[in-house]
Amino acid sequence: MRGLPGSGKSHWVEQFIQSQPLSVALQTKQYGYFSTDSLFVVEGMYQFDISKLSEYHQINLSLFIEALSRGEPIVICDNTNVCHWEYIAYKTAAVALGYKVKIVITGEPKSASHQQLCAKRNKHNVPLKHIQRMGQAFDLG
Incomplete structure (x- = not known):
């Protein structure tokens, strides 16, 4: 997954997982869905550091x-992955396996109106100026 905070990455993942057969959906949700943001959740509260x-x-x-090495049927990385270097290790490992x-x-990500929407709806209170910087840096290649 790639996108600005508030762009709908996690929503897309939830919809995708729900579209899978129940056994695959449960397996993916429990053993194949990874997000760096989840590591900042302490006692149910997001605490960015x-x-x-x-x-x-x-x-x-x-x-x-x-x-990947366990052979999970679906493995998802739900991070912003603004630049190619941020997700190349995930992609390389997946292809290698x-x-x-x-x-x-x-x-x-480059659209000003999309950036404003993301600033309004992101769950982590990332300010518009930061989202705009991320949008300008976003590597579409």
Whole structure:
């Protein structure tokens, strides 16, 4: 998954998982769905700590690769993945372990109106200025 905060990445994933047969949906939700944001949830509350961001990205990648190596039928990375370098390790590991990779971009990251929408609806109170910077940096290639 790729997209700005509030662009609908997690919603897309939920809809996709719900479209799968029940056994696959349960398996994916429990063992194949990874998001660095989930590591910032403490006792049910999202508590972002910039000092842990790099460490948590590494943990998320490791968990993702472990799921690939177990042969989970569907493995999803739900991060913003603004730039190619942010998701290339996920893609490379998946291809190396025989998976078909699908990159899904939600919304139009370069669009000013989309950026404003994302600022209004993102769950982590990421301000418009930060979302605009992310949108300008977004690598569509």
